[in-house]
Amino acid sequence: KQEVTQIPAALSVPEGENLVLNCSFTDSAIYNLQWFRQDPGKGLTSLLLIQSSQREQTSGRLNASLDKSSGRSTLYIAASQPGDSATYLCAVKRGGGFKTIFGAGTRLFVKA
Protein backbone atom coordinates (compact mmCIF):
# COMPACT_ATOMS: atom_id res chain seq x y z
CA LYS A 1 0.00 0.00 0.00
CA GLN A 2 1.39 3.38 -1.00
CA GLU A 3 2.27 5.74 1.84
CA VAL A 4 3.37 9.34 1.30
CA THR A 5 5.29 11.15 4.00
CA GLN A 6 6.32 14.78 4.11
CA ILE A 7 9.07 16.22 6.24
CA PRO A 8 9.13 18.60 8.01
CA ALA A 9 5.52 18.94 9.13
CA ALA A 10 6.06 22.64 9.68
CA LEU A 11 8.76 25.13 8.81
CA SER A 12 9.32 28.77 9.65
CA VAL A 13 11.96 30.75 7.74
CA PRO A 14 12.91 34.41 7.30
CA GLU A 15 12.07 36.09 4.04
CA GLY A 16 14.65 35.60 1.31
CA GLU A 17 15.82 32.19 2.45
CA ASN A 18 16.04 29.26 0.06
CA LEU A 19 14.33 26.16 1.37
CA VAL A 20 13.68 22.51 0.60
CA LEU A 21 10.56 20.50 1.33
CA ASN A 22 10.79 16.74 1.31
CA CYS A 23 8.40 14.05 0.19
CA SER A 24 8.91 10.30 0.32
CA PHE A 25 6.76 7.44 -0.95
CA THR A 26 6.96 3.75 -0.22
CA ASP A 27 6.09 2.25 -3.60
CA SER A 28 8.29 3.39 -6.47
CA ALA A 29 5.79 2.21 -9.10
CA ILE A 30 4.34 5.65 -9.54
CA TYR A 31 3.04 7.26 -12.69
CA ASN A 32 3.61 10.84 -11.66
CA LEU A 33 4.09 13.11 -8.66
CA GLN A 34 2.39 16.45 -8.20
CA TRP A 35 3.11 19.27 -5.78
CA PHE A 36 0.23 21.45 -4.60
CA ARG A 37 -0.18 24.53 -2.49
CA GLN A 38 -3.11 24.88 -0.10
CA ASP A 39 -4.02 28.10 1.66
CA PRO A 40 -6.10 27.81 4.86
CA GLY A 41 -9.69 26.82 4.11
CA LYS A 42 -9.05 26.87 0.40
CA GLY A 43 -8.63 24.47 -2.47
CA LEU A 44 -5.46 22.97 -3.85
CA THR A 45 -3.41 24.84 -6.42
CA SER A 46 -1.22 22.73 -8.67
CA LEU A 47 2.40 23.87 -8.65
CA LEU A 48 4.36 21.26 -10.55
CA LEU A 49 3.80 17.83 -12.09
CA ILE A 50 6.68 15.43 -12.64
CA GLN A 51 6.17 12.37 -14.79
CA SER A 52 7.85 9.17 -13.60
CA SER A 53 10.32 9.39 -16.51
CA GLN A 54 11.40 12.90 -15.55
CA ARG A 55 13.97 14.00 -13.00
CA GLU A 56 12.82 17.55 -12.36
CA GLN A 57 10.47 20.35 -13.27
CA THR A 58 10.84 24.08 -12.80
CA SER A 59 8.37 26.93 -12.59
CA GLY A 60 9.64 30.36 -11.61
CA ARG A 61 11.21 30.15 -8.15
CA LEU A 62 10.08 26.54 -7.72
CA ASN A 63 12.03 23.45 -8.66
CA ALA A 64 10.82 19.94 -8.00
CA SER A 65 12.98 16.86 -8.33
CA LEU A 66 12.08 13.20 -8.43
CA ASP A 67 14.18 10.17 -7.58
CA LYS A 68 11.77 7.34 -8.22
CA SER A 69 14.16 4.55 -7.31
CA SER A 70 14.71 5.92 -3.81
CA GLY A 71 11.10 7.03 -3.43
CA ARG A 72 11.87 10.70 -2.90
CA SER A 73 10.94 14.10 -4.21
CA THR A 74 11.99 17.56 -3.12
CA LEU A 75 10.44 20.95 -3.70
CA TYR A 76 12.98 23.75 -3.72
CA ILE A 77 11.72 27.29 -3.18
CA ALA A 78 14.19 30.04 -3.96
CA ALA A 79 14.19 33.46 -2.31
CA SER A 80 11.11 32.77 -0.21
CA GLN A 81 8.52 35.51 0.29
CA PRO A 82 5.76 36.01 2.88
CA GLY A 83 3.25 35.22 0.12
CA ASP A 84 4.70 31.71 -0.06
CA SER A 85 3.25 30.96 3.36
CA ALA A 86 0.88 28.03 2.89
CA THR A 87 0.72 24.26 3.23
CA TYR A 88 2.55 22.37 0.50
CA LEU A 89 1.24 18.94 -0.42
CA CYS A 90 2.93 16.16 -2.32
CA ALA A 91 0.76 13.61 -4.13
CA VAL A 92 1.60 10.49 -6.13
CA LYS A 93 -0.39 8.66 -8.72
CA ARG A 94 0.32 5.00 -9.20
CA GLY A 95 0.64 3.39 -12.56
CA GLY A 96 -2.48 1.75 -13.96
CA GLY A 97 -4.92 3.61 -11.75
CA PHE A 98 -6.73 6.89 -11.23
CA LYS A 99 -6.12 7.37 -7.52
CA THR A 100 -3.77 10.05 -6.26
CA ILE A 101 -2.40 9.61 -2.74
CA PHE A 102 -1.51 12.65 -0.70
CA GLY A 103 0.99 13.36 2.02
CA ALA A 104 -0.03 15.29 5.11
CA GLY A 105 1.77 18.40 3.90
CA THR A 106 4.39 20.82 5.13
CA ARG A 107 3.07 24.00 6.66
CA LEU A 108 5.40 26.83 5.65
CA PHE A 109 5.57 30.24 7.31
CA VAL A 110 7.81 32.88 5.78
CA LYS A 111 8.49 35.78 8.13
CA ALA A 112 8.81 39.30 6.74
Add this chain to the structure above:
Amino acid sequence: EPEVTQTPSHQVTQMGQEVILRCVPISNHLYFYWYRQILGQKVEFLVSFYNNEISEKSEIFDDQFSVERPDGSNFTLKIRSTKLEDSAMYFCASSEASSGGSGNTIYFGEGSWLTVV
Protein backbone atom coordinates in the same frame (compact mmCIF):
# COMPACT_ATOMS: atom_id res chain seq x y z
CA GLU B 1 -7.63 30.72 -16.65
CA PRO B 2 -10.16 27.87 -16.64
CA GLU B 3 -11.07 26.60 -13.21
CA VAL B 4 -13.12 23.98 -11.45
CA THR B 5 -16.10 25.53 -9.69
CA GLN B 6 -17.99 24.02 -6.78
CA THR B 7 -21.28 24.80 -5.06
CA PRO B 8 -22.20 25.27 -2.33
CA SER B 9 -19.09 26.60 -0.63
CA HIS B 10 -20.53 25.65 2.74
CA GLN B 11 -23.49 23.51 3.73
CA VAL B 12 -24.85 22.56 7.12
CA THR B 13 -27.15 19.55 7.21
CA GLN B 14 -28.93 17.44 9.79
CA MET B 15 -27.68 13.93 10.37
CA GLY B 16 -29.61 11.52 8.19
CA GLN B 17 -30.35 14.03 5.45
CA GLU B 18 -29.22 13.71 1.86
CA VAL B 19 -26.72 16.17 0.42
CA ILE B 20 -25.77 16.90 -3.17
CA LEU B 21 -22.51 18.68 -3.89
CA ARG B 22 -22.11 20.16 -7.33
CA CYS B 23 -19.12 20.77 -9.51
CA VAL B 24 -18.42 22.19 -12.95
CA PRO B 25 -15.12 20.71 -14.17
CA ILE B 26 -12.88 22.45 -16.69
CA SER B 27 -14.66 22.23 -20.01
CA ASN B 28 -12.24 20.14 -22.10
CA HIS B 29 -11.38 17.74 -19.28
CA LEU B 30 -12.41 14.13 -19.47
CA TYR B 31 -11.56 12.76 -16.01
CA PHE B 32 -13.38 13.85 -12.91
CA TYR B 33 -12.68 13.18 -9.26
CA TRP B 34 -13.99 13.71 -5.77
CA TYR B 35 -11.65 13.95 -2.80
CA ARG B 36 -12.33 14.85 0.79
CA GLN B 37 -10.32 16.34 3.62
CA ILE B 38 -11.45 15.93 7.19
CA LEU B 39 -10.24 18.83 9.30
CA GLY B 40 -6.58 18.40 10.16
CA GLN B 41 -6.20 15.22 8.09
CA LYS B 42 -4.84 14.24 4.69
CA VAL B 43 -6.67 14.75 1.43
CA GLU B 44 -8.30 11.40 0.58
CA PHE B 45 -9.38 10.04 -2.77
CA LEU B 46 -13.04 9.08 -3.03
CA VAL B 47 -13.81 8.33 -6.66
CA SER B 48 -12.80 8.92 -10.26
CA PHE B 49 -15.21 9.12 -13.19
CA TYR B 50 -14.60 8.75 -16.88
CA ASN B 51 -16.82 8.15 -19.88
CA ASN B 52 -19.94 8.29 -17.73
CA GLU B 53 -18.90 5.62 -15.31
CA ILE B 54 -16.85 5.16 -12.19
CA SER B 55 -13.29 4.22 -13.12
CA GLU B 56 -12.00 3.74 -9.59
CA LYS B 57 -13.29 4.20 -6.05
CA SER B 58 -11.80 3.98 -2.61
CA GLU B 59 -13.02 1.93 0.33
CA ILE B 60 -14.52 5.14 1.72
CA PHE B 61 -16.87 5.39 -1.26
CA ASP B 62 -19.51 2.94 -0.10
CA ASP B 63 -23.21 2.67 -0.93
CA GLN B 64 -23.86 5.92 0.90
CA PHE B 65 -22.15 7.80 -1.91
CA SER B 66 -22.95 8.18 -5.57
CA VAL B 67 -21.74 10.34 -8.44
CA GLU B 68 -23.44 11.50 -11.57
CA ARG B 69 -22.79 13.61 -14.62
CA PRO B 70 -26.34 14.71 -15.33
CA ASP B 71 -25.42 16.86 -18.32
CA GLY B 72 -22.41 17.98 -20.31
CA SER B 73 -21.06 20.33 -17.69
CA ASN B 74 -22.01 19.28 -14.16
CA PHE B 75 -20.59 16.55 -11.96
CA THR B 76 -22.29 15.78 -8.66
CA LEU B 77 -21.57 13.89 -5.47
CA LYS B 78 -24.59 12.67 -3.53
CA ILE B 79 -24.28 11.58 0.07
CA ARG B 80 -27.32 9.71 1.36
CA SER B 81 -28.23 9.64 5.04
CA THR B 82 -25.34 11.79 6.21
CA LYS B 83 -23.42 10.93 9.36
CA LEU B 84 -21.46 13.14 11.73
CA GLU B 85 -18.21 11.68 10.40
CA ASP B 86 -19.07 12.87 6.89
CA SER B 87 -18.23 16.40 8.01
CA ALA B 88 -15.31 17.43 5.81
CA MET B 89 -14.20 19.60 2.93
CA TYR B 90 -15.14 17.89 -0.33
CA PHE B 91 -13.03 18.74 -3.35
CA CYS B 92 -13.96 18.19 -6.95
CA ALA B 93 -11.12 17.88 -9.43
CA SER B 94 -10.62 17.26 -13.11
CA SER B 95 -7.86 16.42 -15.54
CA GLU B 96 -7.57 16.49 -19.28
CA ALA B 97 -6.09 13.03 -19.46
CA SER B 98 -5.20 10.14 -17.25
CA SER B 99 -1.96 9.38 -19.01
CA GLY B 100 0.55 11.32 -21.04
CA GLY B 101 2.42 14.49 -20.21
CA SER B 102 1.06 17.59 -18.55
CA GLY B 103 -2.49 16.49 -19.36
CA ASN B 104 -2.23 14.45 -16.19
CA THR B 105 -2.26 17.60 -14.08
CA ILE B 106 -5.19 17.49 -11.70
CA TYR B 107 -6.98 20.78 -11.07
CA PHE B 108 -8.97 21.22 -7.89
CA GLY B 109 -11.93 23.37 -7.03
CA GLU B 110 -12.15 25.52 -3.92
CA GLY B 111 -14.09 22.87 -2.07
CA SER B 112 -17.49 22.46 -0.42
CA TRP B 113 -17.34 22.47 3.33
CA LEU B 114 -19.96 20.06 4.70
CA THR B 115 -20.95 20.20 8.34
CA VAL B 116 -23.27 17.47 9.63
CA VAL B 117 -25.00 18.29 12.91
